[in-house]
Amino acid sequence: MQKLKEEIGAVLAPLIGMEVGQVLELLEVPPEPEYGDLAFPCFSLAKQMKKPPPVIAKDLGDKLSGQKGRLWGKAEPRGPYLNFYIAPKAYSHEVLKKAWQEGDQYGHANIGRGRNVTIDYSSPNIAKPFGVGHIRSTVIGHSLYLLYRALGYNSIGINHLGDWGTQFGKLIVAFKRWGEESKLKDDPVEYLYRLYVQFHQEVEEDPALDDEARLWFKKLESGDQEAVSYWEHFKKLSLEAYASIYSRLGIEFEYYHGESHYNQMLERVINLVQDKGIAKESEGALIIDLEPHDLPPVMLRKKDGATLYITRDLAAAIYRKETFDFDRSLYVVGAEQTLHFQQLFKVLELLGFDWAARCAHVPFGMIRFKEGRMSTRAGKIILLEEVLDRAVKMAREIIEEKNPELEDKDGAAEAVGLGAVRFGDLSNDRVKNIEFDWEKVLDFSGETAAYIQYSHARICSIIRKADGDLMAWNDEAAGRLEKEEEITLVKTLARLPDKVIDSAESYKPSILARYLIDVAREFNRFYHNCPVLSSEPEIKQARLLLIDATRQVLANGLNLLGIIAPEKM
Numbered sequence: 001m002q003k004l005k006e007e008i009g010a011v012l013a014p015l016i017g018m019e020v021g022q023v024l025e026l027l028e029v030p031p032e033p034e035y036g037d038l039a040f041p042c043f044s045l046a047k048q049m050k051k052p053p054p055v056i057a058k059d060l061g062d063k064l065s066g067q068k069g070r071l072w073g074k075a076e077p078r079g080p081y082l083n084f085y086i087a088p089k090a091y092s093h094e095v096l097k098k099a100w101q102e103g104d105q106y107g108h109a110n111i112g113r114g115r116n117v118t119i120d121y122s123s124p125n126i127a128k129p130f131g132v133g134h135i136r137s138t139v140i141g142h143s144l145y146l147l148y149r150a151l152g153y154n155s156i157g158i159n160h161l162g163d164w165g166t167q168f169g170k171l172i173v174a175f176k177r178w179g180e181e182s183k184l185k186d187d188p189v190e191y192l193y194r195l196y197v198q199f200h201q202e203v204e205e206d207p208a209l210d211d212e213a214r215l216w217f218k219k220l221e222s223g224d225q226e227a228v229s230y231w232e233h234f235k236k237l238s239l240e241a242y243a244s245i246y247s248r249l250g251i252e253f254e255y256y257h258g259e260s261h262y263n264q265m266l267e268r269v270i271n272l273v274q275d276k277g278i279a280k281e282s283e284g285a286l287i288i289d290l291e292p293h294d295l296p297p298v299m300l301r302k303k304d305g306a307t308l309y310i311t312r313d314l315a316a317a318i319y320r321k322e323t324f325d326f327d328r329s330l331y332v333v334g335a336e337q338t339l340h341f342q343q344l345f346k347v348l349e350l351l352g353f354d355w356a357a358r359c360a361h362v363p364f365g366m367i368r369f370k371e372g373r374m375s376t377r378a379g380k381i382i383l384l385e386e387v388l389d390r391a392v393k394m395a396r397e398i399i400e401e402k403n404p405e406l407e408d409k410d411g412a413a414e415a416v417g418l419g420a421v422r423f424g425d426l427s428n429d430r431v432k433n434i435e436f437d438w439e440k441v442l443d444f445s446g447e448t449a450a451y452i453q454y455s456h457a458r459i460c461s462i463i464r465k466a467d468g469d470l471m472a473w474n475d476e477a478a479g480r481l482e483k484e485e486e487i488t489l490v491k492t493l494a495r496l497p498d499k500v501i502d503s504a505e506s507y508k509p510s511i512l513a514r515y516l517i518d519v520a521r522e523f524n525r526f527y528h529n530c531p532v533l534s535s536e537p538e539i540k541q542a543r544l545l546l547i548d549a550t551r552q553v554l555a556n557g558l559n560l561l562g563i564i565a566p567e568k569m
């Protein structure tokens with residue numbers, strides 16, 4: 001696509017007295033294939049040429065009539081546009097060759113040139129449920145992590161664990177009174193939550209517990225050894241439990257810098273804010289008035305001296321800039337925290353940090369799990385684990401039914417199950433609320449990961465059956481494609497690099513997800529109309545290269561969504 005653009009730019013630029021770069025920026029992909037493959041809009045020339053755009057388009061069309069380039073076959077005016085059509089054979093050759101040469105790097109680019117992007121994602125709270133919001137943050141955040149990495153950025157995943165706050169005072173009290181070490185070890189995440197809930201029940205009868213909890217949190221804050229060792233113990237066990245889910249999902253964080261990591265820096269933040277003169281005391285508390293910016297005030301310190309979530313986020317933002325000198329800093333957190341991030345970024349701006357503009361909140365809506373299939377067991381609080389198990393189990397049943405002969409059914413079920421959960425989330429525009437329908441996300445012919453994975457596995461199987469006929473690149477064969485279904489598929493494959501960029505820049509993995517559905521659809525249409533193995537040797541070679549490029553696009557695209565594409569299923 002880029003080469004095609006450049007070729008057209010080089011032809012048009014001298015005709016209209018523009019820089020090639022300007023022409024490239026103006027070229028657009030027409031909404032309908034019959035309007036060509038790239039269109040040059042003539043509006044911007046109208047003033048200077050003193051002619052209406054359609055006349056300019058027609059003049060240019062006349063000048064180029066009968067001409068063609070290497071990758072484009074003809075140029076035709078249509079209304080205010082000059083439409084360019086590819087030269088099918090040369091263009092297919094170009095696309096297939098690129099996919100072949102770049103292999104698992106096809107779709108990747110070096111836009112980032114090694115610059116750092118920090119991605120704050122997943123970030124559960126110790127002793128509270130790992131709920132729907134954390135599932136979405138984990139899945140979306142991880143895909144953004146992979147997308148930025150593929151674009152040559154150095155992705156830095158940060159788990160901003162909720163590992164500080166008054167709940168730890170409550171947990172210590174609860175554990176000292178009612179806790180059992182063996183139960184804690186058994187299932188720490190769930191057990192800590194139970195203790196937390198129990199504390200809230202008991203405090204109804206015995207309000208003194210609250211004072212005790214406050215006292216313990218104070219001790220923790222001042223570094224009391226006993227308090228700290230409880231806290232470390234709770235944290236360590238919880239982290240181990242989270243780590244096992246992350247590893248199942250193939251996720252690794254560069255840093256587990258939870259909220260507590262910033263404790264030492266809070267003093268400095270407070271001083272900074274005071275030096276800038278943007279904070280004021282109000283009834284003993286320290287607040288920043290954001291009324292001139294149409295935002296509610298931010299409280300940095302309560303009157304008892306305690307700092308808040310946003311105080312730690314301020315420290316974290318500054319720390320990230322100083323430590324990683326990020327090009328962008330992303331926060332993948334539910335839409336319900338939109339106000340929090342508006343306030344955070346505004347305060348950074350007021351502090352004079354121009355990099356505040358490089359911070360972005362990537363919000364998302366809620367998921368509702370459609371009833372019927374999942375029975376949330378009481379006390380089971382890592383919802384993510386339960387969802388994954390459920391999906392894998394269902395995938396296993398479907399695979400058993402569809403392909404009882406398959407060797408590694410468990411492996412395939414894991415890939416399809418986890419793929420269903422991820423894709424069920426990622427294929428929706430993230431700001432919308434999702435209705436998660438178990439039947440739908442596992443439908444092998446629907447708009448699902450399974451459909452894409454299945455298309456991929458089907459191609460792998462054809463290639464296996466071709467029995468070594470696809471071993472090497474074949475220049476001649478790659479230039480033989482011309483049927484409509486073949487060319488349409490080629491054009492679809494050519495779009496992967498742009499889709500990866502769009503997904504990353506707009507923080508929307510859904511763009512890539514929807515695109516992969518298109519690829520799988522175009523592949524199936526092609527395969528329905530164009531036999532591969534049974535066609536004549538010349539055609540067969542060409543089509544094998546085409547399906548191999550398709551295989552590569554599907555695998556690379558799924559991988560960027562964090563989804564595995566098994567070769568058999």
Ligand code: ARG
Binds near residue numbers: 120160
């Ligand atoms: N732990 C928080 C929660 O569960 C999310 C943290 C998001 N990251 C941040 N830097 N605030 O709501």
